[in-house]
Amino acid sequence: MDLPPGAIEFFDPKLRQAGPLRAAGKVDLVTGSLGEIRVKGHAKVLMEADCDRCLDPARLPLDSDFELYYRPVSEGYGEETAIDQSEAEMGFYEGDGIELNDVLREYILLSLPMQRLCGDTCKGICPHCGQNRNHIQCQCQGEAVDDRWAALRQLK
Numbered sequence: 091m092d093l094p095p096g097a098i099e100f101f102d103p104k105l106r107q108a109g110p111l112r113a114a115g116k117v118d119l120v121t122g123s124l125g126e127i128r129v130k131g132h133a134k135v136l137m138e139a140d141c142d143r144c145l146d147p148a149r150l151p152l153d154s155d156f157e158l159y160y161r162p163v164s165e166g167y168g169e170e171t172a173i174d175q176s177e178a179e180m181g182f183y184e185g186d187g188i189e190l191n192d193v194l195r196e197y198i199l200l201s202l203p204m205q206r207l208c209g210d211t212c213k214g215i216c217p218h219c220g221q222n223r224n225h226i227q228c229q230c231q232g233e234a235v236d237d238r239w240a241a242l243r244q245l246k
């Protein structure tokens with residue numbers, strides 16, 4: 091199946107889907123469980139986010155397998171009881187089933203890197219003049235280095 095950009099709501103204004111999402115997979119009832127559902131598949135999508143350092147668009151291609159588990163809310167699992175780590179990573183579903191869009195949103199959010207950067211070498215925004223240092227070689231850094239040397243010279 092293909093989902094065009096905009097089909098999934100990410101509730102994050104800094105995050106966008108930049109190309110069609112290709113997904114294939116299947117939904118199984120986990121044997122021996124109380125209605126636990128496993129969604130297993132593969133998804134490929136190009137995501138775009140504002141770079142954490144410079145705010146330019148950062149391209150974040152995702153192309154991987156996923157496996158997500160869901161439990162029915164009606165079994166009481168949804169209550170705020172002592173939830174251990176493995177349960178915290180498990181989603182819940184209500185009623186007859188789960189929305190595939192919800193599953194794909196969760197896959198994407200889990201797969202994105204913690205730091206969303208336009209590139210490993212992103213220089214970020216200059217804290218002094220506010221310019222994007224990937225585009226403009228501002229003079230602030232040079233001055234800062236000079237200042238440090240001046241301070242060292244004063245120590246002598």
Ligand SMILES: [Zn+2]
Nearest residue numbers: 141144208212
């Ligand atoms: Zn950047």
Ligand SMILES: [Zn+2]
Nearest residue numbers: 216219228230
């Ligand atoms: Zn600057």
